[in-house]
Amino acid sequence: MPDPNNPGQFGNREDTVEQARKGGLASHGHATTELASIGDAVGLLAEQHQQIRTLFAETLEAADTGEREAKFYTLRxxxxxxxxxxxEIIHPRARRELDNGAAVIDARLHEENEAKTALAELESLDVDSAEFEKKLTQLRDDVLDHAEHEENDEFSRLRTELAPSQLHAMRRAVEIAEALAPTRPHAGVESVGANLIAGPFAAMLDRARDAITKPHGA
Structure with a gap:
């Protein structure tokens, strides 16, 4: 946690998220290791893939309406x-650093936008309906396939291109976003990007983006 008595600590300065997004200037080759075994940005995101897998299972297996709604909210x-x-942080760096990075990232962004549309459809359904379960199962399969592409085509390659200090700095920006993201949906937040969808999930996206780009709520 940031120490309010230490203005120089990461998280207490307005420029720290931008520094983390840039992740330093130089690139250095490093051997690829197990993605989730190192405490950097790649490791954190790989760990979140496992959490997402678990939350999909828990949502589908929920015992009652209240539990399913709570799990679905946590998943979103x-x-x-x-x-x-x-x-905001990982894809732009991969686009610049990786061979054929633009094609790799464009494919990942296409998959992510399809998932956003699917989530918007799910939010309009009764969580106890057969249609919700069918669509959530399909979304799970698509998201986990997307995660596998990220780990193989993007994350592991970033490990070989960036210095550990760069990946650790990027992790801090991701942690700021997670710490400041909303704990409940809040409607009425306008999209900051043309590709964002309407509804509670869109509000979560906006709030998470604000946490990265404006960590002090400016």
Whole structure:
């Protein structure tokens, strides 16, 4: 947690998220390791993929309406934080650093926008309906397939291109977004990007993006 008595600490300065997004200037090659075994941005996002997998299972297996609604909300919140952190911090760096990075990231963004549309449709359904369960199962399969593409085509390659200090700095920006993301949906938040969808999930996306780009709520 940031220490309010230490203005120089990461998280207490307005420029720290921008520094983390840039992740330093130089690139250095490093051997790829197990993605979730190192406490950097890649490791954190790989760990979140596992959390997302678990939340999909818990939502589908919920015993009653209240539990399913709560699990579905938690799932959407994590997806909002995770995808926004990738779009604002990880994908731009991968686009610049990786060979054929533009094609790789454009494919990932297409998958992410399809997931956003699917979530908007799910939010309009009764969580106890057969249609909700069918669409959520399909979304789970699509999201986990997307996560596998990210880990193989993007994350592991970033590990070989960036210095550990750069990846650790990027992790701090992701952690700020997660800490400041909303704990409940709040309607009426306008989209800050043309590709965002209407509804509670869109509000979560907006709030997560604000946490990254304006960590002090400015």
């Amino acid at each position: 919140r994590l997806l909002a934080v995770h995808e926004t952190a990738e779009e």
